[in-house]
Amino acid sequence: MHLDYRLKEDSGTDWASVTEEDLRYRVALGNLIFHVGNKDFSAAWEWIPLIDLAASFTEIVRKLEGGSASETFEFTESDASVRFERKADKVLVSTSYVEGVGEIALRSVSEAVKSFRERLWSELVTKHPQAAHNAAVRKLLGAAHVSD
Amino acid sequence: MNLRLLTALFLVFGLLLTAAPTTGYAQVQTGADQVILTQSRLQHIIDRHWSDSTAAGAGKFQTGITVDTLRDMINEAVHNGRARHNTHGRPGTIYEYDFQRQIGTTIDGGPATRLRVVVSNRNEVITAFPF
Numbered sequence: 095m096h097l098d099y100r101l102k103e104d105s106g107t108d109w110a111s112v113t114e115e116d117l118r119y120r121v122a123l124g125n126l127i128f129h130v131g132n133k134d135f136s137a138a139w140e141w142i143p144l145i146d147l148a149a150s151f152t153e154i155v156r157k158l159e160g161g162s163a164s165e166t167f168e169f170t171e172s173d174a175s176v177r178f179e180r181k182a183d184k185v186l187v188s189t190s191y192v193e194g195v196g197e198i199a200l201r202s203v204s205e206a207v208k209s210f211r212e213r214l215w216s217e218l219v220t221k222h223p224q225a226a227h228n229a230a231v232r233k234l235l236g237a238a239h240v241s242d
Numbered sequence: 243m244n245l246r247l248l249t250a251l252f253l254v255f256g257l258l259l260t261a262a263p264t265t266g267y268a269q270v271q272t273g274a275d276q277v278i279l280t281q282s283r284l285q286h287i288i289d290r291h292w293s294d295s296t297a298a299g300a301g302k303f304q305t306g307i308t309v310d311t312l313r314d315m316i317n318e319a320v321h322n323g324r325a326r327h328n329t330h331g332r333p334g335t336i337y338e339y340d341f342q343r344q345i346g347t348t349i350d351g352g353p354a355t356r357l358r359v360v361v362s363n364r365n366e367v368i369t370a371f372p373f
Contacts (some may be wrong), residue, residue, distance in 0.1 A: 118332050119360075119368055120286070139299030141290065150330040168329050171290055171300045172349045173358065173373035191299070191349065 095198045097151075097206040098127035099144050101217060109224040109231070117230055118146040119170055122218065128176075130187045130196025137191065141171055145218075148211040149234040154178055155204045158185065178203070211235055277320055277359075279313060279367045287312065291346075291371045301354055301371040303346040315345065316370055319357045334362045346372030 101124040112121050122145045128135040147167070154165040158180050167176040179186040185203050187196040215235045219226040226232075290297045293305040303312070323339030337359045346354040354372035362368050 115333055115362060115368065137299060139297070141297055141300065146332065150332070153330045166329075169299075170332075170360075171297075171369060171371055173301070174299065174349055 095131075095196075095202050095206045096127065096129040097210045099142075099147075099210065099214060100125040100127065100138075101144060101214075102140055107222070109218075109222040109228055112225075112228060112230060114230040114234065117143065117234055118149075119143055121145070122214075130198050133187070133192065133194045133196035135176065135187065135189045135192050135196070137169070137174070139169075139171075143170055144214055145231065145234050146170065148207070148214050149236075151207045152211060152236060155200075155207050158200060159204065277316065277361050277365050277367050279316065283367050283369070284309065284312075287367075287370055290369070293346075299349050301346055301348055301373045303372055304344060307345070312370070315341070315357055316359050316367060319359045319370075320361065323357075323359070328360065334360055334368060336360055348373055 101122060104122065107116075107121050120143065122143060123141050124144050125140060126135075126137045126142050126144075126147065128137070150167050154167060157165050158178060162180065164177060164179040166178070169175065173190065175190045177188050177190075179188075180200065183200055185198050185200050187198060188194070215231075218231070218235075288309075289295060290300050291303055293302055293307070295302060307315075318341075319339035320337045323337040326336050326338075328334045328336055338356055339359075340356045342355060344353045344355055345357060348354045356373050357370060358373055359370040360368040
């Protein structure tokens with residue numbers, strides 16, 4: 095599974111004051127790069143809120159690991175969605191915008207999402223050091239434990 | 243509680259509901275509820291979902307839909323639509339309503355008859371789009 099992103103340039107955000115709602119809908123926008131096996135579920139729409147996606151995917155993994163049979167991620171500005179269906183130690187991934195189903199180990203999903211979240215945090219705080227001190231950013235990227 | 247006190251409470255509650263909005267805000271009356279469409283959120287919807295928007299992967303409103311029409315549609319969706327909690331920790335409530343007529347296009351260009359409105363916990367519209 096390849097889970098990555100491309101962050102759009104953003105020079106207008108005050109990272110000291112952005113709220114969770116901003117991060118969920120309006121800030122740190124970009125593209126999703128998402129391959130599962132030979133299926134390409136990428137979404138190059140340029141408006142995907144990547145911090146929200148990282149937080150939502152993390153929550154989805156937590157629920158799947160907790161025994162949930164399926165979880166669905168809804169994009170914020172359309173009815174497009176990504177469905178994760180657990181089958182024992184595997185996860186079947188499908189989307190509303192690309193045909194086909196990809197299969198991946200749950201452990202691999204978990205590792206890919208964790209890596210995605212950490213890379214996004216690293217890039218954001220490198221480009222925008224104030225983001226490291228924003229409670230909403232730290233909450234959504236699970237970075238509250240990261241030392242400054 | 244006597245009748246005079248009850249009447250006074252109704253008047254105060256009514257005044258609170260119909261208080262004039264501050265500059266840049268437009269109220270969408272929804273009977274007992276109301277949601278607020280701020281200028282910045284309206285601009286977000288126009289940028290992302292207006293018929294002439296070039297944003298990829300986002301539903302678009304039909305040509306001819308005006309800001310006033312949009313406010314009416316949001317009103318109707320919030321008042322009559324199906325409500326559910328926002329997903330995976332996102333704040334707010336999602337309202338979805340099927341207008342039974344085309345109001346725009348879906349992300350693949352097909353006809354869209356439904357409207358999704360996301361409303362924050364402060365009763366402010368976050369986004370709204372056809373699907």
